[in-house]
Amino acid sequence: NAGVMQNPRHLVRRRGQEARLRCSPMKGHSHVYWYRQLPEEGLKFMVYLQKENIIDESGMPKERFSAEFPKEGPSILRIQQVVRGDSAAYFCASSLTGPDTQYFGPGTRLTVL
Amino acid sequence: KNEVEQSPQNLTAQEGEFITINCSYSVGISALHWLQQHPGGGIVSLFMLSSGKKKHGRLIATINIQEKHSSLHITASHPRDSAVYICAVAGGTGNQFYFGTGTSLTVIP
Numbered sequence: 488n489a490g491v492m493q494n495p496r497h498l499v500r501r502r503g504q505e506a507r508l509r510c511s512p513m514k515g516h517s518h519v520y521w522y523r524q525l526p527e528e529g530l531k532f533m534v535y536l537q538k539e540n541i542i543d544e545s546g547m548p549k550e551r552f553s554a555e556f557p558k559e560g561p562s563i564l565r566i567q568q569v570v571r572g573d574s575a576a577y578f579c580a581s582s583l584t585g586p587d588t589q590y591f592g593p594g595t596r597l598t599v600l
Numbered sequence: 601k602n603e604v605e606q607s608p609q610n611l612t613a614q615e616g617e618f619i620t621i622n623c624s625y626s627v628g629i630s631a632l633h634w635l636q637q638h639p640g641g642g643i644v645s646l647f648m649l650s651s652g653k654k655k656h657g658r659l660i661a662t663i664n665i666q667e668k669h670s671s672l673h674i675t676a677s678h679p680r681d682s683a684v685y686i687c688a689v690a691g692g693t694g695n696q697f698y699f700g701t702g703t704s705l706t707v708i709p
Contacts, residue, residue: 520697522697522699528701529686529699529700529701529702530686530688530699531699532696532697532698532699543696545696546696576641578643580643580645588633588645588648589633589645590645591635591642591643591644591645593641593642594641594642594643596641
């Protein structure tokens with residue numbers, strides 16, 4: 488049973504471009520969480536999704552950021568018109584039945600030039 | 601003030617020492633998690649607690665709901681335990697997670 492997969496592992500974008508980060512949860516997990524870790528800072532919750540539903544997006548910036556978890560395929564975190572301040576490690580985690588033990592992916596490190 | 605406070609921020613220990621990392625929180629919670637983040641950045645979930653005590657190998661986690669406090673203990677520490685240990689709490693509704701800033705542990709051979 489493969490763990491949580493994230494791709495790409497490293498992503499470089501220029502200011503103004505779009506970044507798409509993908510997260511494939513563990514098999515059978517229908518709960519996905521996205522977190523952001525800014526340089527020298529702790530993890531921050533961004534959004535909690537279940538299949539086809541956003542459950543809690545209170546940690547997501549109001550503009551430029553969006554997330555989805557379609558019926559088929561991975562969860563996607565999309566950042567439009569990236570700025571240098573978006574440079575961070577983005578982790579997703581999945582769980583079986585809600586906010587219980589979460590399994591983390593390896594993260595995507597986004598660098599905005 | 602952060603919802604989750606950890607201490608110490610940095611900790612250096614000799615191999616074999618008993619280590620304690622503390623976590624205090626100020627929100628109502630449904631569960632508390634201890635996470636380990638290795639230098640390469642990967643995160644592993646060590647424990648999820650809602651009451652009492654859990655043990656896994658050399659790791660022990662305790663939680664006191666009344667005092668809003670949890671501790672992570674490592675017995676017979678080893679250099680491979682060197683990592684950042686992060687306390688996270690799931691808020692009352694369970695959806696929102698709050699993270700401590702982490703405790704950076706270095707175990708010297």
